[in-house]
Amino acid sequence: MTVSLSLLVAAAVLNAVGATLLLTRSLTRILLGAVVLGNGVNLLVLAATGSAGEAPCSTRTSSATASPTRCPRPSP
Amino acid sequence: MLLGGWRALRLHDLKLVLAYGTVSQLGLLTVLTGAGRHDTGLAATAMILGHALFKAPLFLVTGIVDHATGTRDLRKLSGLGRRLPAVCAVAVLAGASMAAVPPLLGFSAKEAAFQALLDGSTGDRWALAAAVVGSALTTAYTLRYLWGAFARKPGLPDTTAHPVPAAFLAPPAVLALACLVLGPGVSWLQGLLGTYAGQFPAPAHPYHLALWHGAGLALGLSGAAWAGGVLLFLAASPVTRAGQRLAWRSADLVFGRMLLALERTALQCTGFVQRGSLSVYLVTTMSVVLAGQIAVLVADEPWTDVPAPRLWDHPAQAAVALLTCAAALLCLGVRRRMKAVVFAGLTGYGTALLFVAQGAPDLALTQFCVETVSMIVFVLVLRRMPVRFEENFSRWRRLLRMPVALAGGAAVAVVVWIMAGHRRADSAGAAMVEETAHHGLKDVVATILVDLRAWDTMGESAVLAAAAIGVTSLIYLHRRADGAEQPVLPLPGDHPHAGLRTAWRASRYESAGLPTGDEGGPERTWLAASATLAPERRSLVLEVVARLIFHPVLVLSVYLLLCAENLPGGGFVAGLTAGVAFIARYLAGGRHELADAVPFKPGVFTGLGLFLSTGVALGGLGEGTVLHGWTWHGHLPVWGEAHLSTAVLFDCGVYLLVLGVVLDIVRALGARIDRQIERAAPRPEAGRA
Numbered sequence: 001m002t003v004s005l006s007l008l009v010a011a012a013v014l015n016a017v018g019a020t021l022l023l024t025r026s027l028t029r030i031l032l033g034a035v036v037l038g039n040g041v042n043l044l045v046l047a048a049t050g051s052a053g054e055a056p057c058s059t060r061t062s063s064a065t066a067s068p069t070r071c072p073r074p075s076p
Numbered sequence: 077m078l079l080g081g082w083r084a085l086r087l088h089d090l091k092l093v094l095a096y097g098t099v100s101q102l103g104l105l106t107v108l109t110g111a112g113r114h115d116t117g118l119a120a121t122a123m124i125l126g127h128a129l130f131k132a133p134l135f136l137v138t139g140i141v142d143h144a145t146g147t148r149d150l151r152k153l154s155g156l157g158r159r160l161p162a163v164c165a166v167a168v169l170a171g172a173s174m175a176a177v178p179p180l181l182g183f184s185a186k187e188a189a190f191q192a193l194l195d196g197s198t199g200d201r202w203a204l205a206a207a208v209v210g211s212a213l214t215t216a217y218t219l220r221y222l223w224g225a226f227a228r229k230p231g232l233p234d235t236t237a238h239p240v241p242a243a244f245l246a247p248p249a250v251l252a253l254a255c256l257v258l259g260p261g262v263s264w265l266q267g268l269l270g271t272y273a274g275q276f277p278a279p280a281h282p283y284h285l286a287l288w289h290g291a292g293l294a295l296g297l298s299g300a301a302w303a304g305g306v307l308l309f310l311a312a313s314p315v316t317r318a319g320q321r322l323a324w325r326s327a328d329l330v331f332g333r334m335l336l337a338l339e340r341t342a343l344q345c346t347g348f349v350q351r352g353s354l355s356v357y358l359v360t361t362m363s364v365v366l367a368g369q370i371a372v373l374v375a376d377e378p379w380t381d382v383p384a385p386r387l388w389d390h391p392a393q394a395a396v397a398l399l400t401c402a403a404a405l406l407c408l409g410v411r412r413r414m415k416a417v418v419f420a421g422l423t424g425y426g427t428a429l430l431f432v433a434q435g436a437p438d439l440a441l442t443q444f445c446v447e448t449v450s451m452i453v454f455v456l457v458l459r460r461m462p463v464r465f466e467e468n469f470s471r472w473r474r475l476l477r478m479p480v481a482l483a484g485g486a487a488v489a490v491v492v493w494i495m496a497g498h499r500r501a502d503s504a505g506a507a508m509v510e511e512t513a514h515h516g517l518k519d520v521v522a523t524i525l526v527d528l529r530a531w532d533t534m535g536e537s538a539v540l541a542a543a544a545i546g547v548t549s550l551i552y553l554h555r556r557a558d559g560a561e562q563p564v565l566p567l568p569g570d571h572p573h574a575g576l577r578t579a580w581r582a583s584r585y586e587s588a589g590l591p592t593g594d595e596g597g598p599e600r601t602w603l604a605a606s607a608t609l610a611p612e613r614r615s616l617v618l619e620v621v622a623r624l625i626f627h628p629v630l631v632l633s634v635y636l637l638l639c640a641e642n643l644p645g646g647g648f649v650a651g652l653t654a655g656v657a658f659i660a661r662y663l664a665g666g667r668h669e670l671a672d673a674v675p676f677k678p679g680v681f682t683g684l685g686l687f688l689s690t691g692v693a694l695g696g697l698g699e700g701t702v703l704h705g706w707t708w709h710g711h712l713p714v715w716g717e718a719h720l721s722t723a724v725l726f727d728c729g730v731y732l733l734v735l736g737v738v739l740d741i742v743r744a745l746g747a748r749i750d751r752q753i754e755r756a757a758p759r760p761e762a763g764r765a
Contacts, residue, residue, distance in 0.1 A: 003492065004385065005388065017408050017485075055438075055644065057518050
């Protein structure tokens with residue numbers, strides 16, 4: 001399974017920025033660092049889930065004929 | 077074994093000589109028992125019995141001597157053998173057994189021990205060598221004991237002693253005689269002592285206890301031990317001197333010094349490591365984790381067969397990722413607090429857009445709402461803080477944290493890339509979709525949240541409620557709900573449906589002849605801020621817009637709540653959306669506007685929500701399992717085709733809970749800070765963000 005480089009780079013940058021902010025002395029920056037780091041970790045999880053797909057909703061087919069192939073991958 | 081025997085050679089108290097002799101014997105017993113074979117087990121039990129039978133009378137004799145003469149110091153005792161011959165005889169008998177002189181029990185046991193160790197492995201041979209030296213020491217301290225207690229020493233007057241009654245001497249005498257009898261008769265004990273040894277697998281030629289096994293190597297070793305012991309005893313004064321010179325430190329002193337040094341080292345270590353700086357701790361933690369990761373990566377080289385990452389799933393994804401990175405980097409550089417908050421929020425919105433690009437609308441919706449609420453909360457709190465950051469960090473700190481943070485970011489990305497590349501298992505998605513379709517539902521994520529993994533949702537809701545109540549209570553250490561947050565001017569007809577206080581107010585205004593309802597109310601009461609906010613702090617457009625969109629947003633939140641089975645939505649998002657509606661009222665009109673919009677305490681929402689969701693969960697017990705869901709399909713008169721499920725009720729609980737949490741936070745961090753600002757200000761004015 002391959003991962004998307006865009007997501008990976010964004011996650012790495014967000015994590016690095018979050019870590020840098022965490023290492024500062026100002027408490028506000030530390031809090032913001034936690035927020036940014038959290039977003040970066042979310043992106044990491046997203047990157048690890050595989051390629052982009054359709055939304056995990058079988059709205060376009062009727063519920064009776066909802067086939068798994070319409071929804072290749074639910075979000076994490 | 078050796079240390080005990082050695083120390084016994086330079087002590088002057090008879091009891092201490094025996095006590096250190098016991099230490100030495102215990103060493104031998106440990107060696108024998110620890111060898112863990114049939115023969116050594118047999119020898120060990122024989123040795124235990126022998127030791128009991130000779131050490132007990134010797135201690136008793138020491139007591140008798142002490143009683144009769146008033147001293148146990150072998151430098152003061154002299155000529156006691158003449159004066160107390162019977163006592164001396166008992167002591168000599170027991171001592172001979174201790175020195176393993178035939179035909180006593182001690183000899184048989186020692187022979188068994190030597191033979192058992194002789195038959196063993198190389199390690200046992202080394203133990204045997206130590207045991208022979210120990211036996212020599214045993215012989216030496218036995219002689220020292222007997223000589224010290226009973227011999228006549230040159231230059232010392234004979235010690236005076238009371239006569240010893242026969243009954244006083246009888247117990248040690250019986251024990252010493254047992255040594256004498258059981259020495260030749262040791263084979264009678266084979267059955268008794270062999271029980272323990274029988275626990276081990278028996279060798280081809282098991283050892284049998286007997287007094288005489290012939291003139292073998294074991295006997296020779298015994299002879300060597302006796303000879304060595306006698307030599308050691310004869311060279312008593314050099315041995316004692318050497319012992320004292322070697323014993324330059326007592327164990328107590330060494331232990332005390334070690335304890336002191338340990339304490340000092342610990343204090344210095346604590347002072348060095350616990351600097352009280354969060355960033356030092358974090359750098360240390362991250363460096364250790366990173367070093368471990370990088371070491372594993374370098375050693376294993378797991379990237380050899382990992383496919384290279386693709387550039388993007390969609391060009392839009394790359395664009396959004398780029399913008400997100402830019403926002404993050406800008407967040408790093410800005411000096412103003414509010415700007416930093418906005419940029420941090422932008423990274424969150426960027427993340428949400430990436431969720432959308434990845435095909436996760438539920439996640440994106442939640443992320444948008446959470447990011448909005450948290451940004452507002454941040455802004456509310458930061459009102460009371462200085463506009464700019466205080467930049468007082470030194471250059472080396474900046475130099476240190478940059479590489480650590482960069483390495484951290486890169487390391488996690490590489491690990492995820494490798495991990496995903498090694499993934500072989502199928503995605504659980506297809507099974508989830510199938511399960512959802514099986515229930516006749518369409519939105520997979522919402523189904524997971526309220527049905528498949530409802531336990532998790534319930535637990536997380538409870539944690540969220542507890543955390544919010546705890547945090548908002550801790551910020552202000554007094555009552556969370558405060559009656560002083562009533563509107564200054566009551567508003568007629570704002571919420572005809574909204575609780576006792578409004579109803580009371582409305583009736584009062586009706587009785588005063590004022591018109592009620594939105595359409596009939598004068599503008600200044602439709603917007604509470606007109607009466608409670610200073611004109612220069614008001615924004616009429618914002619107030620009107622907030623007032624106008626309030627109800628549509630609430631309706632939207634209910635829609636999001638109810639559509640969750642088929643479309644992205646759900647209780648959590650819906651609750652946040654409703655919370656945003658109230659926040660908008662608060663931002664536009666101040667805390668009085670908020671108090672008017674929500675006439676209940678936020679805790680009521682939180683508690684009701686938790687009650688509802690756990691109630692639905694427990695209701696499932698009626699069907700046998702917690703969280704059992706009921707579904708009803710049918711036809712409603714106006715609605716048409718309808719589909720009702722207890723999962724929606726569960727979601728309603730989550731909705732109320734989240735709404736309560738948001739309101740609680742806005743009250744604590746918004747309205748309460750407003751009041752603080754008002755109190756601190758010279759002119760009492762209602763504050764606004």
